[in-house]
Amino acid sequence: MTATLAPTHPTDPGSGGTLAEPLPPRPGAFARYVRETALLVGRSLRTIPRVPERLSDVTIQPIIFTLLFLYVFGSAIHIPGMRYQDYLLPGLIGQSLAFGIIGAGVATANDFSTGVVDRFRSLPVNPLSVISAQVIGQILEQVLGLVIVLSIGLALGWRPDLDLGGAAALAGLVLLGLFAFTWFGVLLGMLIGNADAMQGIGFAVVFPLSFLAGTFVPIAGMKAVPRAIGEWDPLAAFVAGVRELCTGVGAHGSWQLEHPIPAMVGWCALIIAVCVPLALRRFRRAD
Amino acid sequence: MTPHPTATPDLAVTTDGLTKRFGDFTAVDHIDLEVRAGTVVSLLGPNGAGKTTTVRMLATLTAPTSGTATVLGHDVATDGDAVRSLISLTGQFAALEDNLTGRENLVLMARLRGYRRPAALRVADALIDRFDIGEFRDKLVKDVSGGQRRRVDLAASLVTPPKLLVLDEPTTGLDPRSRQVVWATINELVAEGVTLLLTTQYLDEADALADHIVLIDHGQAVASGTPSDLKARIGDLRVDVVTVDAADVGALVTALAPTFDVTVAPTGRMVSIPAPEEAADLARVATAVRASGIAVDEVALRRPTLDDAFLALTGQPATDPDADPTGSTPSLELAS
CATH class of the missing domain: 3.30.70.100 (Alpha-Beta Plaits)
Incomplete structure (x- = not known):
């Protein structure tokens, strides 16, 4: 311990040679943005193996929900004209996206409260790089979670009725949803600014909404109040859209449930149009 | 208010009526400050005095509510990118990534400053040698001691030679031995001619490191002078x-x-x-x-404490929330 704490007293003045390393010429703004974003995404990915428990939200949790609903609650749920696997998986995809809001918020709040974001902001780095890296890192984590959900679903008998065009539409819809929900989560994380509070608020709001969205049981069978909420829950449009793509069976009730894909695109466009500028402004607003 | 000669190249920092309000709370209240190039200036004050907010404004992390601040000739409000490329800061608000090793942190900082990977590795390794980080360079930052972490922190702020180094409470929370190590490192940097703005809650730290001390309380500069000036007024x-x-x-x-x-x-x-x-x-x-x-x-x-200094110099204890240092803002012209 003594040895570690002993200060070095560099004897040669060349120790200042540390500082003599010449900086390469500064590339253009866009090249810098891409480079900085890649470096910062790299930083996020590199930390994942060091804190594997942080990934449990997108790995263990969806596995538990899949098994729980398929084999425990699912045995009591009968969806007319459909196997429960085929009903459940679109719901699980939707729920993963919703939980992604919490994940993105917690990670953002954490970065902001530990000061590491301030360190990046104090460097001559484009603020947009820092926030882009946050969003991209979160989307990559969510994609990993979705791959797990889809794989376990396929392994347990989920058979989506998708042709190539349908699969592309599904991928597009999911990525659009991921992009919108992640920005929403990043904005919430910045506004709340505390990882524990973000977790708490996330579970108090997102968790119930993710259950009311026709995720596990049809909205049509719910009591009046949850049904009213579920019929206009943005996530319900998403789940209904994915379900319609995968099974060809539509939902009924509100306009958004009967036109889930345009509704979902509309919701995402709205969320992006509101959250992206607010998040950028919040990030740039220096205080 | 006398206009500051912002164009003078030997002034690393000038502020003029620098103020930051958060709602009704005034964190920094019309601070006028000058840091001459090649000197060490310490902002000394208790928790919540406004030191960190001042430094955050100089580092472009917080926008001033009113007043101006110029760092090396660049206005922090309008020319933030130039300021960020010339200064370096470390301290309580600019942290390392806990889940990277010390070396990975240094390489990342070097690359974000613009070095390509091979050069960034050379820069990081030279800093590891210089700050004696070798023994724990491959440990995650969250697993090293507070003193070791501060050394990585300091090294991270030196990946490019800053024209102005800002250290926010570099030894708060450290054990006395780690504190000595950090002081030794800071003294080396100062010997090399780095311009340093340092905040601290410790009178002895300001005394040991600074050429000029500015006492800050309730967001105002309540006294300033060289350490020997102030000590003469406080009594040793x-x-x-x-x-x-x-x-x-x-x-x-x-x-x-x-x-x-x-x-x-x-x-x-x-x-x-x-x-x-x-x-x-x-x-x-x-x-x-x-x-x-x-x-x-x-x-x-x-030995006199920070409280004694405030009592002796302002007639008010630093911790009294009702303290109202009514004296006009003292001249902060620095002794060279």
């Missing part, structure tokens, strides 16, 4: 006398005042007397106390 060592009964303080002051320069501490049972002659003064005070016949718990010689 002090004798504290604590009475058994708070009611006796008045009698004790009456007994001692003719001979000594007595200050009554806000705690109520203690009086404090400058002791430039140290043990001799202690003996004189002890004799006078015994002669007064007043029962005391303690007569002790001790």
Whole structure:
């Protein structure tokens, strides 16, 4: 311990040679943005193996929900004209996206409260790089979670009725949803600014909404109040859209449930149009 | 308010009426500051005095509510990118990534500063040698000791040679030995001619490291001067006398005042007397106390604290929330 704490007293003045390393010429703004974003995404990915428990939200949790609903609650749920696997998986995809809001918020709040974001902001780095890296890192984590959900679903008998065009539409819809929900989560994380509070608020709001969205049981069978909420829950449009793509069976009730894909695109466009500028402004607003 | 010669190249920092309000709370209240290139200036004050907010404004992390700040000729409000490329800061608000190793952190900082990977590795390894980080360079930052972490922190702020180094409370929370190590490192940097703006809550730290000290309280600069100026005004060592009964303080002051320069501490049972002659003064005070016949718990010689400095220089304890330093903002012209 003594040895570690002993200060070095560099004897040669060349120790200042540390500082003599010449900086390469500064590339253009866009090249810098891409480079900085890649470096910062790299930083996020590199930390994942060091804190594997942080990934449990997108790995263990969806596995538990899949098994729980398929084999425990699912045995009591009968969806007319459909196997429960085929009903459940679109719901699980939707729920993963919703939980992604919490994940993105917690990670953002954490970065902001530990000061590491301030360190990046104090460097001559484009603020947009820092926030882009946050969003991209979160989307990559969510994609990993979705791959797990889809794989376990396929392994347990989920058979989506998708042709190539349908699969592309599904991928597009999911990525659009991921992009919108992640920005929403990043904005919430910045506004709340505390990882524990973000977790708490996330579970108090997102968790119930993710259950009311026709995720596990049809909205049509719910009591009046949850049904009213579920019929206009943005996530319900998403789940209904994915379900319609995968099974060809539509939902009924509100306009958004009967036109889930345009509704979902509309919701995402709205969320992006509101959250992206607010998040950028919040990030740039220096205080 | 005299206009600051912002174009003067030997001024690393100038602020003019720099103010930051958060809602109704004024964190920084019209601070005028000058840091001459090649000097070490310390902002000294208690928690919540506005030191960190001041430094955050200079580092472009927080926008001033009013007033201006210029760092190396660049306005922090309009020319933030230029400021960020010339300064480097470390401290309580600019942290490392906990889940990377010390070396990975240094490489990342070097690459974000613009070095390509091979050069970034050379820069990181040179800093690892220089700050004696080798032994724990491959440990995750969250697993190293506080002192080791500060060294990585300091190294991270030096991946490119900053024209101005800003250290926010570099030793707060460190054990005394780690503190010495950080001081030694800072002294080396200063010997190399780095311009340093340092915030601290510790009088001895400001004394040991700074050429010029600015006392900050409630967002205002309440006093400033060289360490020897301030010490001359505070008194170096002090004798504290604590009475058994708070009611006796008045009698004790009456007994001692003719001979000594007595200050009554806000705690109520203690009086404090400058002791430039140290043990001799202690003996004189002890004799006078015994002669007064007043029962005391303690007569002790001790180093002045931040509170003493505030009491001596402003007449107000630093921790008193109602303190209202009414004196006009002192001149912060720096002694060279």
